[in-house]
Amino acid sequence: MSSTRRRVRGGDREVARLRRVALDAAAAGLYVFPVQAGGKLPAVPRHSAERCRGRGICAAGHQGWEQRATRDRAQICRWWSGTGEAARFNVGIACGPSGLVVIDLDTSTDPLPGWGGATTGREVLDQLAARHGQTLPATYSTVTPTDGEHLYYRMPQGLALRNTHGGHGHSLGPLIDTRAGGGFVVGAGSIRPEGAYMVAEHGQIAELPGWLATLLTPPPAPEPRRSAPLVLSTRRANAYVAAILAGESAAVEHAAKGQRQITLLTAARTLGRLVGGGELDADNAHALLLEAAGVHIGVEGFTRAEAERTITRGLAYGARAPRRIDRRHHTDTTSGAGGSGEA
Ligand SMILES: [Zn+2]
Known part of the structure; x- marks a missing residue:
């Protein structure tokens, strides 16, 4: 079976079909990105975090597929506009943003x-x-x-x-x-x-x-060793917010070398949403993240300035999608997780 040579505006028919799939998903509220044609691995970005040169969209920190996933029709049309088999991207749905x-x-x-x-x-x-x-x-x-x-x-x-x-x-x-x-x-x-x-x-x-x-729901993270900001934050926040803080903080602290930037950005976005929702103080969030990132600073090219930029950017981005905690709704969820974590 030879590949079709029929072309339609903006790509071949199969690209057009997949573009429609992506647009429909986006219209349903999901964040999409291209996945390799015929495969299941992300097709964007085309460089790894380790190889990131900090240019263009990565100017303020590497942007992975999760950060690039979008509901923007114009971007989706740009991605699914090529011709030929390699351009027939499958449709990835980024669960976190969605x-x-x-x-x-x-x-x-x-x-x-x-x-x-x-x-x-x-x-x-x-x-x-x-x-x-x-x-x-x-x-x-x-x-x-x-x-x-x-x-x-x-x-x-x-x-x-x-x-x-x-x-x-x-x-x-x-x-x-x-x-x-x-x-x-x-x-x-x-x-x-x-x-x-x-x-x-x-x-x-x-x-x-x-x-x-x-x-x-993961059991609450153990008390951090030396974190004045976190203690301050938890006093202000309820247990649920505290669990999120501890979880994001631990994720940043334990991020593998190639994942440091992405993990920090993701954590900053998560906390930024809480800041936007008035659940968390912006300075506390910044200090908490900077402290968690502290173990990486100075290690293999990861600078404090870079960490600060990423945090500032992530917090600002997250604040655009404010999140408020519904305390009544989550009371049993939180205590349930705490109980099962005791074993
Ligand atoms: Zn990059």
Whole structure:
């Protein structure tokens, strides 16, 4: 089968189809970015954080796919406007900016002994729901070319969940990953050599049920060693805000070398949203982030000035999407996570 030579304005027909998929997703409120044609790896940016020369869009710090993901129609049209197979980008959906938690159900050929011989993440999830006396609400979902399922949920307000990996840490269970902050999924309408990503369940994206949110909420981070700003902040904030602060602070502190800039920027954006929502003082947020980044300053070219710039930029960006914590709503979530973290 030879590749089609039919061209339409702004690219070939397949590019046009994928552009439509991306525009529809953006119109539905999701932040999209190009994923390699026929693949599942981000196609932007075209340089790594380590190779970043700080030019153009990266002038004030490296911009990864999560930062570049957009709902802007003009940008989407620019991305999906080429011709030829390499230009037929699949559609990545950045979960963090989109406010999504996607439950990624995998399959295995080895039956799981602890789960009645289950071979799919779907079975594990159903058993988990049964153990908790819960059912899963209907929500938009897709199937992947390798028989996986992606269940889309909205991130409950005030939560900033990150990815989890099946069977590790506070994940839901084996064969179940979750994609949230720092994660993405390949959207329905995208193609791989094995097949297509297709909508399984049409309709609205339901909010992540509280019991799943609780299971996915990391236990509060341990008290930091030497952080006056954090203590000040936590006194002002409620426990929920404090948990977010501690989590972001720990993420920055423990960021791998190539991830320092992105992690700091992401943390600053998260805190910036809380600043914008009046949950957190801007100076405290800045001081907290700078302190967390302190372990990296002076190490392999990471400068204090650079850290300061990134923090300032991230906080300003985040403040444009203010986030307020609904305290009543999250009381049980917070205490539930604290309780299960005690073991
Ligand atoms: Zn860059």
